Amino acid sequence: MSNFRELKVWQKSMELSVAVYRATESLPDREKYGLTSQMRRAAVSIASNIAEGAGRGSNPDFRRFLDIAKGSAFELETQLLISKKLSFINKETANKLQHEIVEIQKMISGLHRTL
Numbered sequence: 823m824s825n826f827r828e829l830k831v832w833q834k835s836m837e838l839s840v841a842v843y844r845a846t847e848s849l850p851d852r853e854k855y856g857l858t859s860q861m862r863r864a865a866v867s868i869a870s871n872i873a874e875g876a877g878r879g880s881n882p883d884f885r886r887f888l889d890i891a892k893g894s895a896f897e898l899e900t901q902l903l904i905s906k907k908l909s910f911i912n913k914e915t916a917n918k919l920q921h922e923i924v925e926i927q928k929m930i931s932g933l934h935r936t937l
Contacts, residue, residue, distance in 0.1 A: 826876035831929040835869035838922050845919060849910045861901045867894035868926065881937040892930045899923045
């Protein structure tokens with residue numbers, strides 16, 4: 823699967839990355855190198871690992887990168903929950919992002935099973 827751009831899970835992960843960047847703009851400046859940076863890196867890592875795995879050319883490699891992407895999704899979900907508990911991100915935005923993250927986690931698992 824070399825054309826990762828056609829994968830719905832990659833497309834959704836890209837949208838999530840943009841949404842996380844926007845949501846973290848409101849985090850306090852003191853979190854610039856903390857939660858803001860970690861959340862953005864984790865979000866970008868999801869789409870990046872899906873793309874890299876798709877480009878590897880073998881199903882075992884692709885599965886390995888999907889595992890990494892899924893791990894990044896769980897990392898992002900944890901960081902989002904911390905941000906929500908600290909009231910850095912409003913509940914409505916956090917709940918919407920969490921729903922998207924969980925959906926992506928499920929999509930990654932489904933894709934993994936098909937390989």
